[in-house]
Amino acid sequence: MSTAFCRKFGVEHPIVLAPMGRVGPPELVAAVSNAGGLGLAPLWTDGPDTMRSEIRRIKELTDKPFGVNLNMDFRNEEQLDVCLEEGVEVLSLFWGDTGNFVERAKAGGTKVIITASTAESAREAVDLGADAICAQGWEAGGHVEGKVSTMALVPAVVDAVGEVPVVAAGGIADGRGLAAAIALGASAVWIGTRFLAAEEAPVHPVYLERLFAASEDDTDHYDDLYDLVWPNAPHRALKNSTSAVWEAAGKPPLGERPREGDVLARRPDGVEIPRYASAVAFAALEGEIEPLPLWSGQGVGLVNKVQPAAEIVQEIVKQAKAIVDF
Numbered sequence: 399m400s401t402a403f404c405r406k407f408g409v410e411h412p413i414v415l416a417p418m419g420r421v422g423p424p425e426l427v428a429a430v431s432n433a434g435g436l437g438l439a440p441l442w443t444d445g446p447d448t449m450r451s452e453i454r455r456i457k458e459l460t461d462k463p464f465g466v467n468l469n470m471d472f473r474n475e476e477q478l479d480v481c482l483e484e485g486v487e488v489l490s491l492f493w494g495d496t497g498n499f500v501e502r503a504k505a506g507g508t509k510v511i512i513t514a515s516t517a518e519s520a521r522e523a524v525d526l527g528a529d530a531i532c533a534q535g536w537e538a539g540g541h542v543e544g545k546v547s548t549m550a551l552v553p554a555v556v557d558a559v560g561e562v563p564v565v566a567a568g569g570i571a572d573g574r575g576l577a578a579a580i581a582l583g584a585s586a587v588w589i590g591t592r593f594l595a596a597e598e599a600p601v602h603p604v605y606l607e608r609l610f611a612a613s614e615d616d617t618d619h620y621d622d623l624y625d626l627v628w629p630n631a632p633h634r635a636l637k638n639s640t641s642a643v644w645e646a647a648g649k650p651p652l653g654e655r656p657r658e659g660d661v662l663a664r665r666p667d668g669v670e671i672p673r674y675a676s677a678v679a680f681a682a683l684e685g686e687i688e689p690l691p692l693w694s695g696q697g698v699g700l701v702n703k704v705q706p707a708a709e710i711v712q713e714i715v716k717q718a719k720a721i722v723d724f
């Protein structure tokens with residue numbers, strides 16, 4: 399199986415592990431890359447030293463291509479310096495003005511993927527020099543910038559960007575999704591929620607349990623529910639007790655919400671996680687997990703067992719190949 403994306407990024411299969419803050423460790427990134435996909439490491443919450451050691455750890459675990467994801471709302475030159483110094487092959491940029499990052503990355507020989515949520519923003523990303531576009535549809539889990547579904551967005555972006563490979567994201571969880579994305583003109587898929595159930599993903603057991611119990615109708619898209627720490631960033635997560643009390647109170651803004659100031663959980667380093675914080679329920683958290691943001695895409699109904707990441711990649715490829723030939 400080879401597509402324009404595979405050829406450009408030197409990978410065997412058109413499957414990208416979506417970067418997922420705190421639940422996408424080197425072991426998961428490397429497992430997806432070793433299985434022939436492209437693993438992306440979500441290192442934007444790390445300081446330069448931690449970033450460097452995470453990148454080096456990935457390099458110990460794989461000699462295949464992998465990438466690093468940076469958040470442009472928290473744009474940090476030092477993080478880019480580390481990626482370039484460490485020879486990171488692929489940079490994934492999301493959310494906001496990329497500044498001089500594309501120019502600097504490309505001058506350093508790094509390929510750049512920019513996440514876009516409209517055809518117009520995809521075209522702008524290509525004008526900046528993007529090597530591929532991640533077209534993120536509204537079904538996606540985590541932070542979601544746009545309001546267009548994957549089904550409508552992908553062909554619009556494909557038409558807008560010419561030869562530049564498009565990676566479809568949002569609601570894709572199995573081989574049928576990969577086949578559909580290829581049919582829409584994408585040349586790879588970018589999968590988050592399904593990989594939360596990878597053996598290598600350090601997801602808290604309560605979060606995992608909720609994912610397995612959820613149907614396609616159990617997520618919601620919120621403009622500003624979990625906006626503590628990262629405001630003005632809409633997102634999709636499982637409905638839970640926090641969304642229920644907030645909705646029952648008429649969806650008040652931060653400062654007027656029920657049970658604000660509750661400390662729900664603690665990280666191993668002692669950092670407290672208050673209600674409404676934009677946090678991730680990773681395995682090492684202690685405390686109340688269910689009221690935290692349980693990020694999830696609408697494809698969650700297809701996620702029902704823990705598997706090694708490599709098996710997920712193989713299963714998706716096999717199922718897609720039985721549907722479309724590419």
Ligand SMILES: Cc1cc2nc3c(=O)[nH]c(=O)nc-3n(C[C@H](O)[C@H](O)[C@H](O)COP(=O)(O)O)c2cc1C
Binds near residue numbers: 695
């Ligand atoms: C738990 C979680 C954390 C995420 N963290 C990030 C992140 O740090 N950077 C990013 O670009 N996207 C992040 N996303 C969004 C994914 O990159 C991707 O767009 C999304 O997962 C695709 O939709 P799906 O979950 O339906 O597969 C996250 C998604 C989830 C579910």
